[in-house]
Amino acid sequence: MLLQAILIGLVAMCSTFEWALGTCLASRPIVTGVFIGLVMGDLETGIIVGATLEMVFIGSVTIGAAVPPDVITGGILGTAFAISTGQGAEIALTLAFPIASLYLIVDNALTLLVLPIFVHKADDCVEKGDFTGMERMHLIGGFVVKSLPRFVICALAFYFGTPVMNAVLEAIPEFVSNGLVVAGGFIPALGISLLASMIINKQTAVFFVLGFALCAYLNVPILGIAIIGMCLATILVVVQPSIAAQTPQLASEGDLNDDDF
Incomplete structure (x- = not known):
């Protein structure tokens, strides 16, 4: 369990590295679901759940100052809990969006309070003509603010969350579980609709x-x-x-x- 938690955290951390390479979409659930499936020993479920969550988050893209719920943590933890609990895509759909919305608050706080420290240091380096230092502040700031917190939160959430999640799932009444199955049928359509509203x-x-x-x-x-x-x-x-x-x-x-x- 501890090793899986660490590996899940590493997947979350490495997913943010794509931002330094030009946004190659490696952080999308359809990609991270594959890696989580490998980590959890259930590649097939990882692919299925990752593709399902991609349908939900397909319209979640940053446009200007409008930042959507965090796709990385939502996709990774949603897939991980779906595999560990054996509940499949239904529980992933139920958990992914709340997790993504919660982490968005954390990410905004870190971006507003911590990232400016590195930005000001980069400005000082530019004034001194130290462009190597400026690049260093850019990379370190991205790692400290964007990568490391995702590693910590995803690893801890999975390590401590699975027993609690199992207990919660066992306590859910059957009619609620059936409702989650029904919701799993139309939530992907909502994701497609969000995307269509932006491009059509x-x-x-x-x-x-x-x-x-x-x-x-x-x-x-x-x-x-x-x-x-x-x-x-x-x-x-x-x-x-x-x-x-x-x-x-x-x-x-x-x-x-x-x-x-």
Whole structure:
């Protein structure tokens, strides 16, 4: 149990390192669920629960000053408790969002109270021309404020929380457990709706309708729809602008040829 708690904390800590590499989405539940499954010795459940939680948190992205509940702690502890208790995705959905919301408070407090210390030290380094020191303050501040607290909280929460969680689950009435199963069916739809509310507009709605029609009436699987969407995106973003940029040049060359004749 102690070793698993430490490994879970390490997964949480290492998940934050992606922010130093350009946000490669390694902190998403669909990725961390795999690692938690390996740590807990149940890779299949880790993948299933991680994918389920990804549906819930799919619209949870930081936009400007709007910071969503912490996806890392919610995804990792939700998956870990789901595997340790044997309750599956239903208990993960019940626990992940409250855990993520609670840690958001901790993260905001650390960001407001502790991170400015490293920022001011970095400013001092810049004034002295010590750019290596500035980089060092950037990395140390990120580790102390973002990485280390997640390691501590995730490890301690799992180590001390499992016995308590088992007792709580055994005390839950059957009708409540059945309600959690029902909730597990529509909460992923809520996550998709949150994402759709941010990206669907007059220009993109037609693609949503196209995807729905392909799935509902032509029975195209989700992977097929994703491939079609990728091809359409490539045509609109890469191919079409490239053709439009070449058109004036081709027209100019055509005029020269006409003059030659």
